[in-house]
Amino acid sequence: MTTNKLARPERFFEDRFGLTSSALERLLGSHLVGRVDHADLFLEYRVSEELTLEEGAVKKASRHVSQGAGIRAQSGERTGYAHTDDLALPNLEEAARQARAIADQSSGSMAVAVRSGRPHDLYTLAEPPVNAALDRKVALLLKMDAAARASDPRVKQVIASLGSEDVVVLIATPSGWTVGDVRPLTRLNVTVIVEENGKREIGNYGGGGRVPFDFFLEADRGEADRWRRYTSEAVRQATIKLHAVEAPAGEMTVVLGPGWPGILLHEAVGHGLEGDFNRKQTSAFSGRMGQKVASDLVTVIDVGTIANRRGSLNVDDEGIPTRRNVLIEKGVLVGYMQDRLNARLMGGEPTGNGRRESYAHQPMPRMTNTFMLAGQDDPDDIIRSVPHGLYAVNFGGGQVDITNGKFVFSASEAYLIEDGKITRPVKGATLIGSGPEALTRVSRVGHDLKLDEGVGTCGKDGQSVPVGVGLPTIRIDGITVGGTQV
Amino acid sequence: MLDLLGDVLKRARERGATAADAFLVEDRAFSAQVRLGRVDTVKHARAQHLSLRVFSGKSAAAASTSDFSRTSVERLVDEAVSLARITAPDELSGLPEANVLAREIPALDLDDPTGHDLSPEEKIELARRCEAAALGADPRITNSEGGDFADRRARYAYAASHGFAAEYGTSSFSLSTSPIASENGHMQRDGWYHVTRKRARLDSPEEIGKTAAGRALRRLGARQVKTAQVPVVFDPDMAASLVRHVAGAVAGPSLYRGASFLLGKLGRQIAAPGVTIIDDGTISGGLGSRPFDGEGLPVLRTVIVDKGVLTSYLLDTYSGRKLGMASTHHAARDGSGVTVGTTNLYLAKGALDPKDLIGSVKQGLYVTELIGFGVNGVTGDYSRGAVGMWIDNGELAYPVEEITIAGNLLDMFHAIEGVGNDLVFRDRTASPTVLVGRMTVAGA
Structure with missing residues (x-):
């Protein structure tokens, strides 16, 4: 060839x-x-x-x-x-x-x-x-x-x-x-x-x-x-x-580091904003267009047009050129991701998100590169603002139940924050939250937006496609951490 | 099929391979999805896949293709042979010894010759009935992700240059539905399914639909509970996921890489005495059964854990040699060559009625769904999102969600205080209900 x-x-x-x-x-x-x-x-x-x-x-x-x-x-x-x-x-x-x-x-x-x-x-x-x-x-x-x-x-x-x-x-x-x-x-x-x-x-x-x-x-x-x-x-x-100690268990303040922790967005809101679930009214976000689903600090976009990124495409798998789609703007839900079928049935237009794993699979609305725009805060200040909490910087996979909105993502590298300082590393733990609520608790957004390294793969209905995520450092005032230490 | 494999092996030898084996799958599949009583998607599939492993002395490489044209297959062989020239030699690589190959191909009744004769319309009707039973079960079932029927008929063939060549066929049929229940503006999805090798043995669409509806309805009103350390009861499907973690940790590649929390534990107590785990590829009509493994070795019944003692690893030829042991006949083919796979894997049933297991718990959690990937196979550290019912004074009291369960797999298996008598082979991996004495449940 x-x-x-x-x-x-x-x-x-x-x-x-x-x-x-x-x-x-x-x-x-x-x-x-x-x-x-x-x-x-x-x-x-x-x-x-x-x-x-x-x-x-x-x-x-x-x-x-x-x-x-x-x-x-x-x-x-x-x-x-x-x-x-x-x-x-x-x-x-x-x-x-x-x-x-x-x-x-x-x-x-x-x-x-x-x-x-x-x-x-x-x-x-x-x-x-x-x-x-x-x-x-x-x-x-x-x-x-x-x-x-x-x-x-x-x-x-x-x-x-x-x-x-x-x-x-x-x-x-x-x-x-x-x-x-x-x-x-x-x-x-x-x-x-x-x-x-x-x-x-x-x-x-x-x-x-x-x-x-x-x-x-x-x-x-x-x-x-x-x-x-x-x-x-x-x-x-x-x-x-x-040398990690047991991770804490229960609800607490969590600071997410920049980059790959953006998997939070992919699970907490991304899947719930795919057109098929909303056409079928099976998503926790169904019927919430125009409503407040995140704090004012939060703007989330899905962009398929970034050169050379893992989640990017010249055209989606239905031939529609990819584009920049704003999903949440200053906390308000403003857009879904669509393929041709769901756009036609919902009276919208395809957004370049019709993707499939291969010829053996039919297209569905899927994400490309999904991330939160940078805010104003200094990342060190964000950590200093937390008296007691968890600082999580690397994650394994995540998953979401679209219908009730509950999502998980598993920290593989995390530390305790004590009196505004990063102290001991803790063992891996799963974080669990509710999609429509988690982002309303975002109280600080850093100026350090970073995209991931290019390793993400998203699974939906048995189909895997390459995707990207990104995040600046953010503070969430309350999410459940699934450690063992009560 | 065997002719094609013969040609492939012949060309590999001609191109300089010292040994080779090849695996071929051909299948036809159909699926129908109905949503809210109307046809949503009908899918016809026809697929074929040839994978080849070649050895050049002690170096190995693999290749695969779905293009069976003569030029493409020849190119596949040539690429595999040239790849084998750049890989490093490994003294332990190679085909299994000829004397351990399967001599007879057992009849395992994996095919259903007459089961596939339904028309697309009849298959759609099964999916429709299944979903309709769920939708009609209760007025609070307000929506649905659909009812699905699928069937697949496949033929597998394997041949190796030391003389093995055999093939077999399989059938599978599945029926499922995922209804959505809603109340007070909150929605809950759940579902139920059945998979068999014989169409006649599929549960009735009505039965599956009713079960699915019941599962979605019991989640309505779910809430968080306070963080606590309590006993956790795993329903059969969730207990089966724990059995899979053990199988992953005793798979040869995890062991020789030092990436297993069960490393060095052979012959040692790794679980409570009530725990016996078996992998049996010989079960007639079993979803995980096969007449020979991915290297042509006869399948066996292997006791992995016997009354809590780890008695066997799961090995293919290569990982066996790495560990100085014989293959346990668990080779499976993947795209990149040979790996280790289970057949029908299960936790043997105990004596207790699941109701009594739940009844023995004063305050605790009954788990019906787990999400996420928070399992560290090297340390056994475990933390996953959970859905289920809170147990109050031995009764399933109310549904819970947005919680996690955490512990360490080794501690959890030692803490298994009860094993139910409700083992049913609904999937390739099965388990009865299991009670783990203590785990951390994290919530509000």
Whole structure:
């Protein structure tokens, strides 16, 4: 596969599978046109590669190719969806017939004329990460192993992995409109196990994005090279946990550090503002448009247009260019995230948030890069303002129950705040809160907005998509901390 | 299928691989979702996946594709062989010894040849009835995330260069619904499901719908409780999640990486004497059953924990060699090669009626749902969001939410004071109701 071919999705599927634009138009036209409110074909070709180092050597390497087509026909609230791995035309025709069968008559609702706009150009790379030379990748993983072990004698195990993929997609509708995208993505991750006096702990760190392999070798904001920073972060987190005390249990003031703790927003409000849940009135935020759902200090946006970010897209998986969507403005709920179906049924417009894991999945409203805008406060002042509480700076995953609004996110690095000072590290603990309430308790917002390193993956209805989050330092006056210390 | 695998292995050898194995899955799947009585989504799927592992001396690599065209498969093999040249040699890598391979392929009754003959309309009707039963159960059931029917028929084939080649087929059917109950402006969602390998054994749509409605209704009016250290009763599905944590900690890769809270505990008491955990891949018609593992070894019944004593790890060939032990025949294929996986994993049933387990608790928590990922597999530290019912004087008194439960898995397993008699294989991992003597519940 050459870069040149990848830059032209239309040509790619024509050259490789004989799927010319006229063949696609015939396929969609003869089976779908005029009978449904919306129909589309999604073609996808994905090459991915994974290298893993453990015990000082790269012993695992794998390369994967997946390809397929998803065909969708929608009528009213109904969707017929069919997908196949086999891109031969007769298979696609069978899939189109299956998709159409259920949506065979138009609901009569007017198909919304969607202004599609031009796709962005956020991540054209001279060399996609999946094509970078294997020996350079192996050398990097070996350097990380050596650096981790050299940095601290308590490091007993280092597992470093580098995953890369390149995805070519083409979206076509019966009107003959097509849009393509080529999406590179890479992620470098390091896990260390440390041991001291028979006690073991684990530390994890990593980063990435829609960036070339060399991204990991570059210095970041004048600091160390990224790979070196990831490695020392993993070691630092693991060794700090060795001496962590039991985490407190119960409701208290919590200060969240900048960056990845933005997962709070993703869980507390992000999912609840996806169009499908609100159309179905199953979200704790249903019917709350225009209402106050956060303190005045809080503005939350979802932005799919930041160059080279993991959560960014030139166009979403329905061909709509991504954009900047304001979800909460100065505490007031002002926007939902929409795909075509839910926008049509709610009388709104698609917001560039129609995403799917692959051709084998139908699109849903999903987040891209979700973060809170910076405030005025000095982060140190925020910590000094807390007599007793928790300062949480790194998190594992989170989850939310959309309907009752309860969400969790699990701190993996946290400290007690005593008399305005950060004191002892505490063990990992899950924080639990209520989406519509948690952000009303935000009393301080720092000026230090940071986006995460580029490692987020969001799961919804069994579909995983890459996302980003971000946050300045914030103070929340009361959230339940799930430690063991009563 | 076996012909394709034969060609793949032959080409791998021709390209210089010293050994190779390959795994192939082909399936057809259908799903229908009905919401508020109307068809929401109907999905037809046809998928195929070939994965290959090659050895070049003591170096290994893996590759996979969903494109079965001749050129694509040839390219897959060539890429795998060239990848194996850049990976570091490992003395312990390689296929299992030929003498441990499965000689006979047991008939495990995993396929339902006649179960898939329903029309799409009939399948939609099952989903509709399931949701309708939930919607009609109570006026407080006001909304729904839908009723779902799905079926899948798959064929699996495995071949290895030392002579193994076999295939088998499976079926699965599932029916579920997620109703929403509301009262005083607050909504609660819950659901119920059933999964089987034989369509005729699926619970009736009405039964599933009614159960789902009951689960959503009992959450209405849920509140926080005060932070306290109390006994915690896990319902069967939530107890099964604890069993999964044990399986993760005794999986070979977690052990040889030193990333397990059960490291070095083989032969030691790791749980209360009432706890016996078994993995049995030979159960006829079992959701986790398979005739051979991902490396062609016959499946077994393995006692992992016997009356509280850790008696076996879960190993594939490589992790077994790393630990100086034999494979326990738990190899599973993933995209990147071979990993360790369970089959039908369960905590053996005890003697107590679940009602009596709850009845034995003066003040405590009955857990019906857990959310979040707050489990540290290295230390066993555990902290997750929970939903359930508060137990007051042995009775389920009122629903609770926005709380967490926390402890350490090793302490929790030692503190299991009672195991119910209500073991049902509803999923690949199953457990009866379990009572843990003391955990921290964090709330207001």
